[in-house]
Amino acid sequence: MGQLVAGVWQENEIRTLDGRFQRPATVFRNWVTADGSAGPTGTGGFPAEAGRYHLYVSHACPWAHRTMIFRKLKKLEDAISVSVVAPLMEQEGWVFGAPGTEDTVNGTRRLAEVYLLADPKFTGRVSVPVLWDKQRATIVNNESSEIIRMLNSAFAAFTDDRVDYYPAELRREIDAVNDLVYANVNNGVYRTGFAATQEAYEEAFRALFDTLAALEERLATQRYLVGNRLTEADWRLVTTLVRFDAVYVGHFKCNWKRIVDYPNLSGYLRDLYQVPGVAGTVHLDHIKQHYYGSHRRINPTGIVPLGPEPDFAAPHDRGRFAAQDTARASSRPSDSESRDS
Template identity: 65%
Template sequence: MKGEFIRNESLFRNWVSAGEDAERGDVRVFPAEPGRYHLYVSYACPWAHRTLIYRVLKGLEDVISVSVVHPLMPPESWVFCEYPGSTRDHIHGFDRLNQLYELAAPGYDGLVSVPVLYDKHRATIVNNESSEIIRMLDSEFDAWGRSDVDFYPRSLRAEIDDINKLVYESVNNGVYRAGFATTQEAYEEAYNHLFATLDELEARLSRQRYLVGRQLTEADWRLFPTLIRFNAVYYSHFKCNKRRLTDYPNLWGYTRDLYQTPGVASTVNMDHIKRHYFGSHKSLNPSGIVPKGPEPDFNMPHCRGQIENKLCA
């Protein structure tokens, strides 16, 4: 469709495995080892946010190190410079993330994105696709992390995959398709799909605490980063303004439930989120002014533990 936002494909798609280091067709397989891998992330980016959540919930803080870019993103690359919550590049001391891409693939001139899973031993990028990185964090480092936590259990995989597909197309990427559309038709199509899906998820969460079954799964952690940003960014900045997250009783309670999961709040940096979106997208916000609000209270009681008994609205 004319004017539709098209997301670039991630180009580094290799794998870390607890099995043997080997080659599998076009996919290089790297051995899982503590201290070998490093994550490059932005607190602002919802895709990178997934990996930070998994790093915390799988108990991998001492296994996989991390560097955090500055929230503002110049057109050519994320950068490393002083800002509260940001860090230097702990591995190479680079000023710009595109230097890391150039190191891994000399002559690289593609999109410089986060997250990046980097191998310190081979000095190369293993993977920059968030959906694959979280699968590795979930399963391949259990010898050093929390092996009792499994967000992609075999018995639920088909249902998780179905929900992931719906949520990615209409919600995770849907807000971007609305925000970066350049025609009215493309914007309205994305907008309509987004809110139809949010309505569907609201109904689903009126019957159950989590998206799939009675436990936290990958489906929840793929949806959460978009929901946590919805009122602050997507509602106004991306013109997704039919309803706020707080207008959906079940989605709002669900978001607070996930936010209050031990460790998750530490991965949410609303200053970085707002400063990135409102300060980096000059075509949408030429002034670069960052709004002060809104200020939803993610620590309010959520009552989601009693959802099956209908004890809370």
């Protein structure tokens, strides 16, 4: 583990405060927009164009995984190219090469070199995902939650997919769900696994499983996190769920329950995994090799367990909610019946 300090790579430990894991804020916060105007943060000058932008990702990383799902769902594979780092992160941080790919845009060997191309004096963590602008030779953004919103809407001219995963009328509810899930689940597994004191571990552990219990209850009465419409909130959660039983239960000591022990959450996970194209974005080999092989403070031997082998392709019953919606709609009186009553 390490980071860049004024452009120089330095080894350091995972950051904690009073034993509690502290996730550093992402730094590059510009936006690609349809017309190149400035987004919610940063400056303008990044118009959506086919072939102009490149994603740097890790198949192991849940944050990067979000962007690969959106790239697939929005049919942007021909518009946005991608390079994949190798799963094992050691003294030099993320590096390119098998079983990942080469850096096909800048020809670098380490992801840190990409950051230095954007800012030779950069200070901070070298994280994925990274959205790179080939034309301006710089990083546009390295915040996954913002990149998926760009992929959702900015590149509409280059795809025939018109599904909106962040519809205006649902944004308030989506944002509220995202806040809960990010703090206690997405980042909660890291707060649990990287805790440096018993108190910090138990605090994060209880928040994690209290939230999973609440999500299990929520999903008992609706197919997705925001009613029966698939939104970005679901894709933000699912990349943590897909790693949970294989990694977080054992490696991060998140072992009160497995996802398979929650009937609604496990069915929901299988439902999303089975959305066309999503299964191809899941790489359990990269996931397990990264966590068990890279975090030597947690797993000093680097031994990667052979199990478990989750069956995300197994049948689920989440389609029952669509049937319920159809039944409710057919039972409602028509407009003429309403007027006659």
